[in-house]
Amino acid sequence: MQTTTVIKNRISTKSNVSVETRFKRQVGLILISPWLIGLLLFKIVPILASFVFSFTDFHLLNPEQIQFTGLQNYRILMRDTQAETALWQTIKLALVIIPLQTFASVFAAALLSSQQLLAKNTMRLLFFLPSIIPAFSAALMWQGFVNPSTGWLNRLILSPLGLEALNHFSSRGGGGGSSQTLFIISSLWTIGPSILIMMGAMQGISNEIYEAAHIDGAGRLTRFFKITIPLITPAIFFSLVLNLTAVFGGAILLDRGSRWRNDFSSYDGYVNFVLFEMFKLGYASSLAWVFFVIVMIIVLVMFATSKRWVYFPDREN
């Protein structure tokens, strides 16, 4: 007798729970439905469509004469040296820019959260300021700044030190290598959001941990490397991911706009060229798809290795 009631009770509570969770799920689905619809309309359908386009000779000027060409686009792509150079350039740039941005934003966040800093809010605002300058204007500013005859780099820094003027440092549209240097340096002007993320993470660390370490005799540097850095690894990971997607043309936390022609990465620039100058939608789609697959592989590798070095507090509960 007793056991049956217990079982009955169990069954009844179980079904109650499931009704409740079902209701919760329905409410949740309704709440996220705007995003779900957007996901379908602006992500899934376009991704599939461009996959289909990539097997055709789709041309913007005569879209009616679209024909399936099979693997033709991908065969052309394999021999496209321009695409290959652009891709390698993008990857090389990413390998330099992303570590630089990450290091600089951790460093700046550490300075800006320091107890010793005077006028904290003003300093934070000033360090953030370059990140809201439109990309196009920022590029012009840097070009003016390094201009050999009128820029301050030569007149205020190099010539007083007796150094030679950097004539090759690219005026408008200038030569390859040095304008890339300029580009890398000016990429430090986009780290504002990353600094904010690192600062947010640093504020989340309780003072007790630092005090305990201090009592145990840990110096300032030890505390920074043994406490701060490990505890902000989620923020570092997040900003790594965001900087990566920014270089590879994904979502940007703080988009400052730019021009289609000289987009952020050279690969993007090449796709734009194929799209807007040659109007080859089909070929551009296959270029985009190859890039999509490469980026997704990089991201998957990042996420797979993240368990080893990122401390996820949510995962503990």
Next chain:
Amino acid sequence: MQTSLKRFIKVLPFNVFVWILLTLYLAPVLFMIVMALMPTSQLGDKKAPLYPARITPYKYDGQEYQLYNVPMEDGVQTMALIKPGRTSSLLVDPRHPENGLVEWRGDWRTLTGIYEFHIAWENFAHLFDSMPVSKMVGNTFMLAFIGELGVLCSSIVVAYGFARFSLPGGNLLFYILIATILIPEKVTFIPTFYMYIKVLQWRGTILPLLVHLFFGNAVYIFLLRQNFKSFPIDLEEAAMLDGAGPLRRLISVILPQAWPVVITVSLLHFFYTWNETRLASLYLGSSSTWIPASFAVQNYQSLIRIDNLIEASTLIMLAVPVLILFFAQRYFMQGIIITGAENNR
């Protein structure tokens, strides 16, 4: 008093270090501001000082002339250049204009001007004359307003769904959300572009700039969700016992705690809209009546090759976001929290 002075001296080296870093970091911004205030006559002039300056003007006979240092028989004299010439020029002594014109032999281009500090406000007047500034800025604010409305409402509701409700498939949908952040724009762009331009014929309208915002933005949803999750759940449970429905709980329990992150997200979106040029150049074009300020200024900057006017237009473009940043710094400068751990303070 003594202790605060002592503390100041103690922290001074660190702060000096930060100030030096900041100066180096912002040097091109300072350069831009100084350039923006320079008169056009200073640009090609290699003898001109680094600060905004002009050659001191001098009035003679109702006309304006410029003052130069001229090597004369009795040493270097300050003279006004009346009629410049390659082999001989006519000068006037500003201390004794009644003596009339003096002839000087030599190339006037070897002379050094006498510079005085001068801010070229006319640069800004020129900008306001050559661009419909108030119309452009009005357009941007309109786009920002509609966009904020769409992106905030949708992202907040979706983030709340992700933060507080168990969804079918467990965390799968959340992982898909993160994945959409990482998808390169190009792969979705080509069909979307074709759809807007050829199928829907939306070229010249503001719809392609705004429609997608009403379906939420993955980055904003992520940031909001992580913050919502960090709020203690007890208050919501209490509200639920009082019979408050999901939306009611969102508005009266979550949102009052979430102001800092909501402000952060809306600022991020405002800065984005303020600087956005890609969609505007694709779908609106430069002759549209809806042209936003950023795109108009970019066109202006790529057409005009006069550096001080370029930098002046940059300065004007920066004024609005900097002001907003200044007034919102209390919320914005606290940092962005991205870990979703519950906070039980």
